[in-house]
Amino acid sequence: MGNICGNSVSKLASGESSSGSGKGRGQNGSVKYGFTLVKGKANHPMEDYHVAKFVPYQGRELGLFAIFDGHLGHSVPAYLQKHLFSNILKEGDFCADPNRSISKAYERTDQAILSHNPDLGRGGSTAVTAILVNARKLWVANVGDSRAVLSRRGKAIQMSVDHEPNTERGSIENRGGFVSNMPGDVARVNGQLAVSRAFGDKNLKSHLRSDPDITNSDISVDTEILIVASDGLWKVVTNQEAVDIAININDPEKAAKKLAAEALNRDSKDDISCIVIRFK
Template sequence: MDRLCCFSSQLAGGRSSCGSGKGRSHQGPVKYGFSLVKGKANHPMEDFHVAKFVLYQGRELGLFAIFDGHLGDSVPAYLQKNLFANILKEEEFWTNPSTSISKAYERTDTAILSHSPDLGRGGSTAVTAILINGRKLWVANVGDSRAVLSHRGQAIQLTIDHEPNTERDSIEDRGGFVSNMPGDVARVNGQLAVSRAFGDKNLKTHLRSDPDVTNADIDAGNELLILASDGLWKVMSNQEAVDIAKKIKDPQKAAKQLVAEALNKESKDDISCIIVRFQG
């Protein structure tokens, strides 16, 4: 196996399932913890995650992601294995991270569609975070998994929820429509409850896969970052999540507590949560 393949394998996380774990930076005080619980729907767990620190070209990168699949687990599993590797393959990553992340998202989606007979007809949302040397944070997303930063105890949403009603014009310009049936959420063509996603070949002409990308400088005012699937955010506000997490120093215990709170609030979906704590 060549060096690039070896490094690509290091970037992938283990297969997500019900459980939790934690880790820490080797060069600073940053720690992370995660917790994942299968929802009550009658299908296998469709959430996957990445949470790890790696050394790359003389820098330490914290790589964190949640991939929330629908109609099967093949697409989120593919993203878990390939998306970060594709981002870091971009030659201009260090000089223009935003463009590199956007290009990698689009190229990864193209690869998924070209493998659609093997990966099936499903798709996945994604929220990714790259922490460079514990100081610079780059966050991107497609869909409704979300990243929330705590700054001096105040919740700051770093991502944009890509919902059909908010991107109706884009969907209709592509020849699709948004349904709003009583008792249900808005859906693209009556099917998908997000307006951007990886995969979903049958709907792709009406969907987007380009991410929203943002960045933040991590300083003494930033306590922690929460990444979570919509199984958490459907039942909990950003500030509620921050208020719970900031009281628990161990990020694994904090992630487990957020999942437990979501279950207490009767979330039915798969629930996945990663907490990155920047300070002790």
């Protein structure tokens, strides 16, 4: 199958951005996508990576879209960019059992990342992946707080699950960890990590989960767009606000840039990565 995820890696200096676009055949004409990645104001290198492309697979056309939001370095999200989709499509017959293929690939990819330590460092990454099958069926999976939001008749539908320490406090404590929430800060696992599920993070792995939540949806004539983005957007823009901003911009690359600009205008400090997929 080869490297279906590509090797494009954006190493961005402060204030710089990267963007692009593409399209697939779709069920009635083309499905278009556009993306943008903008380095945040934090004093560390860009740690967001993405995948956005269409590939042939067993007589079908798959749209592969993902945002990988790294922390404590870019090695883990770069590894995910290169390997996660390949692993999903190698896990038996994806089209026969997408749920199993995705779950197993997430698990085995995390095990591979941990086994490569210290080559990949002590960092980790969240992930949200979206697989579009023949522009008719959508499968979304995620660990962490990057998010996928679908628009149907202009209504925002969240397709992913935000994995926050307070929400999964019981699981963390059952694994011997704890959740702290210092005044003025967000809840963190063992006072360190602001998400309860992630790839990597070897030092915290005994207290973290890396199994994804998986959802699916039919793509109907009422479905307008899908937005896949890192929490640099979602910290300051609601699901419905994002849909309202993007839905009337026909060019999905311009829509992604508009969303990133809005997040910056609202003083988002984090890296901002966004993919917009337009179905009609």
